Amino acid sequence: MYNEDTIAALSTPYGTGGIGVIRISGKNAFDAASKIFQSSKTIEKIKSHTVTYGKIVNPELNEIVDEVLLLKMCKPNTFTREDVIEIHCHGGIVVINRVLDLIFKNGVRPAEPGEFTKRAFLNGRIDLSQAEAIIDLINSKTVESSKAAVNHLEGRLSSRLKSIRETLVGLLAHIEVTVDYPEHDIEEITGEKVLENLINIKDELYTLAETFHRGKILREGINIVIAGKPNVGKSSLLNQLAGSTKAIVTDIPGTTRDIVEEYININGIPAKITDTAGIRNTQDVVEKIGVNKAYEAVENADLIIVVLSAETGIQEEDTEILKIIMNKKALVLINKTDMVDTTRLNEIHQKLKEYNIVLEASVINGRGIEELESTISELFLKGRISGNDEVLLTNSRHKYLVDRAIEDVEQALNSFNTGMPLDLVTIDIKNCADNIGQITGESIDEAIMHDIFSRFCIGK
Incomplete structure (x- = not known):
């Protein structure tokens, strides 16, 4: 190698x-x-x-x-x-x-x-986990994602995993002594020690695995699609979130005919936000292609923001779009609220009772944008951004290996609880130690290592 x-x-x-x-x-x-x-x-x-x-x-x-x-x-x-x-x-x-x-x-x-x-x-x-953190740090798109990468680069994940692996190796040594020297009659003491340590390791691995959802979002970001009928303020919303003019905004329906994408930072979450063509029935060939692309983008989105116009209320085209998002991760944004009274808004809200998240905004005036951003971060991170001292799993390879290690511990516990000899329990303990070692590189084959480093740029 x-x-x-x-x-x-x-x-x-x-x-x-x-x-x-x-x-x-x-x-x-x-x-x-x-x-x-x-x-x-x-x-x-x-x-x-x-x-x-x-x-x-x-x-x-x-x-x-x-x-x-x-x-x-x-x-x-x-x-x-x-x-x-x-x-x-x-x-x-x-x-x-x-x-x-x-x-x-x-x-x-x-x-x-x-x-x-x-x-x-x-x-x-x-x-190896520190090496992977280097490419994450280079590719980080927000301050929070860079903090998570630095934590890994400093060895905080490695230290935690190595501690678990050392405990497993220690258990193997205790079991080996018990098996090799049965005349000392210490199997019962060793068994209690094995059980206690395996339960603690299982809990620790579970806690680590549960951080992956937030860690993955900080590392890879989310894909947000803005959808709605023409002329409801989708392009204005993109421009507000991006902090600059990225999409053409006019009063003419059908202005946006293609996908417009922008990478932004929403409260520490990297996000690719996509403005789509207004979804409606149209005879315009070019616009029709844009509408089909909009449907495709909605299908692949992590979050859909459906924009409605308070001025026009919920029309047939809006109803069709709302049906599409019924079983998807989505929120509804009622735009142009500055143009109607409270009674009209209440009527619209009444028709949207079955949707969990309904927000109000006047995008052109910037009103409601902060609440929208806070809602998005709450949806994906439950209001929590990684702290400086928090260890997060951010890498899919690491998550896969932690999940396998958990399965090994559970199998070892099951074997122990069914009365199997301690020397047979060691098989699962060894497998668990091996899976953890593959994260840090203590047990790794050349093909996997080559694949990891091939993703780096030349010069790093």
Whole structure:
């Protein structure tokens, strides 16, 4: 799983920018850099973890390629626990490619996606769940999702899982002693210890598994679709939630003919919000395509916001849309409430008694938006956002393995309670420890590890 090649890659986004950072890692990193870097000091004499000004030079042509800052870091105090060089050059595409070409001509190969992080894992600097947290941190879309990723990166999930695994390994050792030395007659004491610990582990794993719903939302976000007949204020609602003009708003029905998407932050929840074409019967070929797309978006939504107009009341087209959402996660927003009196609003509410969540708004004036956002966060997180010290399961792979570990513990408890010998109970205990170990990387096969790191960008 590990090779000793020296690797290099651009660690900043590829394209034109002020600075480009090229990272080299491996036993030949210093030697490769010394062949192309010129300064008042040689690479050998530069102190570890210091920055030195110099020039990158093409040794074949004795030509200056760029003026750079070079950071030298000696192992093991580096991200990969290998010797590392970082070259901070100017961020032009041509300059970056020329510097990389010179590096690759000097015993260094291009890094694979996630290979720097993979080496940090293989060299014992981080475990597998921490490695996965790095890509979550890079991809986080809100402050709260980044906090959850940082918690994992700091090892809080790992620490909790390792504690459980150590308890399981300790139980296996106690059982082995009991089986190997039956003359000491300690099976009853060992059995009580096994039962107590398995019950505690089951409770702890259940508590962890229950955090997945909120953790997954913080990591992946929710898909919200705004639906309704034409000219009820759907595009205005999208613009209010996005905080900018993303959709064209007019008084002409049928203005929105295609799907308009925007990524936003709703009280710490990352959300993709979709404005759809007004749902109605139409002979316009283009608009009809938009209506079909609207139906498709509604089917795939995590939450549907049906917008009604207080001005027109509930019409036949509204009724058809309301039927569609009857068994889905949805809320109804009565818009344009500034244009009608209380009596008219009460009549509309009376017709919506069978719907659990009905809100009022005047979207054009921004009224009701805060209540809508609070309702959405309450729906998906029950009003709770992850605290700094809370450990959340955010990864589907982790949730699957925790669920399997729970099944193993339950099977072990069942075996124990039916009077099976302790040495047979160890089979399920070992399986539980193995499943937990697959989360942290203490027991993992190469194919799964390759799949995990292949999702990383090159340079990380």
